[in-house]
Amino acid sequence: MNQLIRCVNCDAIFLKTPFDQYPEYDPDSTHSPESFRTIEKDDLQDFLKNHRGHRMEELKVLEDSFVSERDYIEPVKTSYFKATNGTEKFVIKKFREKIEEPLRYQLIHGDYCLKCIGIEIRSEEIAKQLQAEFKATPLPPDKLEAFLKLFHYIAKNTDVNKLERIPEESSNPLEIYYxxxxxxxxxxxxxxxxxxxxxxxxxxxxxxxxxxDDGVLLLKATYRIQINEVAKKRKRLMAAQIRPERARVVAKG
Incomplete structure (x- = not known):
């Protein structure tokens, strides 16, 4: 079972998965080309060693909080989701820059929201459908263009908050149809x-x-992810740092 772990002292994030102890295999240059060298690994233990003496806590991922800057199927992208320790809520940035790199996680104090940056009509699809349905008596090009301009004007001045979202999901999480x-x-x-x-x-x-109500005249709203970052609560961090020192003093006495 996956487990999201936060180092309270330095805000490092580790996602514990069943694959943490899976070995890696590198080509063994000292033997035949088919030979591989097994490299044992334990990612969780490495993380704990790097943060020895720090306070750890588990974060719970909030449902339906995942959002990405690119299509869901893209392996190289930046995504965000929300998590909580029961008291505070955080934004977790999930990313990698190359396909061969492991996923990395970054904790952000604050929240995010989706901001609508524009509403478009599906001009090409509308034109094709009109041409198909008006094949017997085609619409004059100037009237077709005037219709598209009118519909575009209406879409541009529509309040997205008053529109009904369709249940089907787009492949791009930042494109929503209404x-x-x-x-x-x-x-x-x-x-x-x-x-x-x-x-x-x-x-x-x-x-x-x-x-x-179908795909031809649906309105496509495009969003961008807006991160609202806030300053970290210093008192809580200082308490986490001081607590081990106090424990050592008591034990020594």
């Missing part, structure tokens, strides 16, 4: 009357109502 809200939908339909008339408007209205 359904268009009712007020924006009415505004879109009303202003489409300035672009389309007669049968064209009826057809575009049917198109909008048919696709407002």
């Amino acid at each position: 359904r268009i809200d009712d007020i924006s939908l009415v505004y879109l339909l009303r202003n489409c009357r300035n672009i389309f008339q007669g049968q064209e408007y009826t057809a575009i209205e049917d198109f909008i109502r048919r696709h407002k």
Whole structure:
């Protein structure tokens, strides 16, 4: 079972896993090319030796707090999650710069939030779908462009907090898809009357109502991770450092 361990004195983080004692294998240059040299290892014991005399505590990872700067399947990326010791909450940065490097962890005092930096429409998908459905009577290019500009304007001025998030997850954790809200939908339909008339408007209205809940007319919000770092509580750290000294004095006396 995995266990997240924090050195209270220096804020170093170690993730204890069942693989900590797995040996490493290096090619043995003194023998045949097929030979390997076994290197025994114990990552947890190495961590404890490096922090001998320091106070240790276990942190509990908070559920649904994981977020990453790149796609979930990317092996080289920076991710963040939240953890607590029961009193304080921390942000844990998980990262590596090269695929062959082990994962590293860094404790950050503070919190993080996701800040929306823009809402986009799926212009290419919309254009393709319109061209496919209006194949018999294609929309004039200027009207297609006007429709996309109108929808883009509405999306750009929409409050993301008033949108309904779709349940499906994106491969990129910083890209979230939403359904268009009712007020924006009415505004879109009303202003489409300035672009389309007669049968064209009826057809575009049917198109909008048919696709407002599927992938074609979904709104894509892009976020960035905002770290809100705070100063470490010095008193607690000093107490952790002084406690062993007091213990030695009492024992000596």
